[in-house]
Amino acid sequence: MTQPPPPPPNQPPQQGGFGPPQDQPPQPPQQPGFGAPQQPGYGYPQAPQAPQTPPPPPPQQPGYGHPQAPQGQQPPQTPPGYGYPGQQPNPYGQTPNPYGQQPGYGYPQPTVPLQPQAGQPTGGRGVNAQLIIIVAAVVAIALIVGGGIWYASSGKDDGKKDDTASSSGGTGGKEDKGDTGGTSTKGEEKVPADTSAKVLYQIPEPKVDDSTVVSGSWLTDKAYVKAGVAEINGYDRDKGTKLWTIKLPGPVCEASTHTTADDKTAILFQPKMPAKNSSAGCSQVAALDLDAGKKLWTKTVNSGDRAISLDNVTVSGSTIAVGSTSGGAAWDVSGKSLWSPKPTDTCYDAGYGGGDKLVAVRKCGSYDQRQLHIQTIDPKSGKVISEYKMTQGIEYASVVSTNPLVVAADVGDSAGDGSGISDFFSIDNKTGKLITRISAPGDQFAARCDGISKIEACSGIAVGNDRLYIPTEEHDGTGEYSQTNEIVAFDLATGKQTGQRADAGDGYTITPLRMDGGNVIAYKRPPYDKGGQIVSIDGGSFKETKLLENPSTESVRDAESSMSPDYSEIIYAQGHLYMSGVYADKSSGSSDKEYLALAFGTAG
Template identity: 70%
Template sequence: MTQPPPPPNQPPQQGGFGPPQDQPPQQPGQPPAAAPAPQAPQDTPPAPQTPPDLQKASQPGYGYPQQAPQTPPPPPGYGYPQGPPAPQAGQTPPPGYGYPGQQPNPYAQPNAYGQPNAYGQQPTAYGQPGYGYPGQPTMPMQPQAGPPGSGGGKSNTSLVIIVSALVAIALIAAGGFWYASSSGDDGKNKKHETASSSGGTAGTGGANGGTTGGKENVPADTASKLLFQVPLPKANDTVVTSGSWLTDKVYAKTGIAEIVGYDPDKGSKLWTIKLAGPVCAVTDHVTEDDRTAIVYQPKMPAKSSSAGCTQVAAIDLAAGKKLWSKPVNSGDYPINFENVTVAQHTVAVGSTNGGAAFDIDSGKPLWKPKQTDSCYDAGYGGGAKLVALRKCGEYDNRQLHVQNIDPKSGKVISEYKMSAGIEYASIVSTDPLVVAADVGDSAGDGSGISDYFSIDNKTGKLRTRISAPGDSYGGRCDGISRIEFCKQIVVGNDKLYVPTEEHDGTGDYSKTNEIVAFDLGTGKQTGQRADAGDGYTISPLRMDGGNLIAYKRPPYDKGGQIVSIAGGSFKETKLLQNPATEKERDAETSMLPDYAEIRYSEGHLYMSAVFAHKSDSTYGKEYLVVAFGAGG
């Protein structure tokens, strides 16, 4: 694929933090120069001389044939309607109808010269936007139906790949990048829970299919109704709106240069926190007293310029106020932070200039960027524990150190060193500690994941490595800068829960998939599998004690579902059934699980967009938030 010209060179930060600034950054999609080739699957332990995190683990099947070619990844949803109009009575739905990826993203405007847009956004130094931003995935055309008796085109599908134009979304300003982070789960079981696509709590599944610790009860009436919708805010260009939190009393959502708290049932505004500039990065983690953290710009950016992502702030979701806000300087210049997380009562932020931490209540600095032998804290994973991803070495010969650290002092408790050649990794969960990486750029699907690494938090030793080929398993991470950003991956019960890739269902043109579980001690599949059902695709959301909460994206003529999956038996229990009427269905299916933020608790489902953009009436009314509630 031809890459657009790189953005102009940016001035380095003053102060000497981070790696040398004159090194050309590596382009994603190109394997690291020093990375060893992935090894073939092995049934016996690998030779001692091969580093364990570069050994290719065996690839167990997950319950269906893999001979059929895989459909390329869909275009990003981020709150935009993706499906065509519903078929008229008596018409046969077109091939693949009701699934993402059927029309080009109308908002992905090419920028052949890499120039920034009105919000100061421009392509990243790596040559393309990070995962989850418009214009990145490839776009499949609809498959052609095969002749009678051929299975509706299942074996004779012809796909033509249209490479979407890269859109200038990431922000580069004085060596910093603009990304929006969304991962992790602190595992709180509250009336309304801050749910997440990754980093679930380590609940325990009961014996013989029982569960323990689950707080989600089946509503008296699982049929839901549309509670409220929040229109997409007006913008002159594409701007990040990542960030949504659900507590006992409020559903909070990021807008443009603001965070708004809504009544969970009515959708009326309870409070608004005005910010000087747009939000750059967020975390899903929330303290037990409903406090979280963000990174935002100190002012609204002007056209072709950027204000930088320099302000770190703590937000009180219960009171609806900003507790404190401050920058961190490197010499005379503020550092642009690319990611943020919360662990216990510590706010930690990371960047290519190193990491810093603050007390979430007072804003007291706990540590500032520290550099030793060209090493720096690129980012952190939060929740029950605080884990740093420390990068050492040059761009094309990086070594990643995964460090379990004390949240108050930053002191290293344990450390696992990944083999040289693994340039990027993501922290999926901190307790148990699980890291995802694309080893040797072998995933091949842009997911950022070829393997998971289960690490002992106390000793820093590798427990096991789990191979997850991109053509077999779903889930995505962006380890380039958003260290904690993973979607549709959950850790709990000392297991890793991941979706399989979509495959043909039993009906004509239908698709489906499953959720499977891997043991984090052995690396083997447990044999547990939750089927989405014909026409549905299932995505894990979070843990509920020993149970797994999942969302089922529906076919074209039905509403979606929320289900609870028992930790022991994997029995599915329906918690919520969304309406199949056209208005509600169109609103729901505009939010793709790969990109939209999905929160569920006690019969309440909230789906929200992670981008706002210049409106275009051609594509109908668009929403920032769509909320459903049981008892419809």
């Protein structure tokens, strides 16, 4: 499978440990970061970084009875650090954009209607699909940030209305009322009596001889769960005491961001520890019980007597689905097989998006005539409910959200910034018709998707209220050398900006994490002399309410700055903030401490 890019160079040195003593033994010094680029001081001029080329993916197994044409894909390049110079010129500025370029942040945008196209849903999973009229392409967003995070069991609303983040009490950033359309339902996140957070605990980075994936983190009512090196660990939410460990024979490759109603999820992992600078292939899929701390079962998808390498794993309802270049497979959480690749298939399920619904990204045709089919399917049977055929020539697409259905793609490799996004597609998952196509030029918007193989790996995006919420790129603030940005909203019915805008505030950059009812939960990356913040943005008024602010001491700031929202996993719920890396790296031999995860909490 395609591995995520390695950590960029030029990261600032980290300070010593902070927070309460740990029950774990002291760890030796570690290599900086987990793929999270460091900024040498927010608000100061910075030199651009050279893009990095990720290591080549492990070889894929051939398809089931159907020779696969060479993919011919170029490995994704790591873009310059968050807000760094070096963005490519907007390709739409030189060639007229037929889909309606957005002229500026926070203003209604024109759209150009697209011509519908008809298509017959292609068979797969052994089901005859019905004829559906389709229009163009759609990109959906998973409401989590970074790789592999989700709050598995939200707290219950206690009925109080005076301490809920809503349209009252804006803090941090300016308010642009703009269009107040959309629903503004109150979320479950309450405003603490004191929003000042303290460090609850930190988890040291594990010792490794080579860069190792540690992607995957979840929060349940019982535990904060984080992937380590060839293991999954559960920790007390407040104290950091290790509650349980699930040992694995090899490293984790991918982790579903979704869970079942009773906190079960799924991961992909390697069958053994790989040799240095190599991979044993991500051929194993396991179901995990995050409350009990148990591995329920392990499965493989076989081609003859050989297990194929898997690229993507997700959960929808009680179904666990995996995708690959050899096709897709699914099981019930109990372990019962639901479907597997068919040797006679001329198309294959490259991957799935989960959550409220199950959506397949199905690839048809040879490399030079590729067409992606976005299919909403029954998670129990695999039967196609609706299908949208994207324009031929679009090689990769990422599912951002399954309900409403939003898909992202880099059409014609025009994003120019390595983000994987030039356009979003809003699709009706009942009919398969394209509702609207939203142009999001890479030089203007800062969301990211790794759609090469992972299908469901987008960050910096939230979907709700029939809106798409995305951050703008950084730009000059009002202070000397300062940078800032905004979150803006697009209407999923019209494709136009609503006029709503949430400003980060001078020196801060803001990133949406997820929805909380009708509100947007966002993280504000701070300037060099302050701590980060979590805010709730009212879905109607777009007023900001501060929920948490981290300490501004130097050691805490330095540790927090290693967890960039572009490359890290960030979970916020009920006054608790958890930030974790997705890579563990070999020690550099310095005396600086590096962390696998940081936990913050408010007093109220």
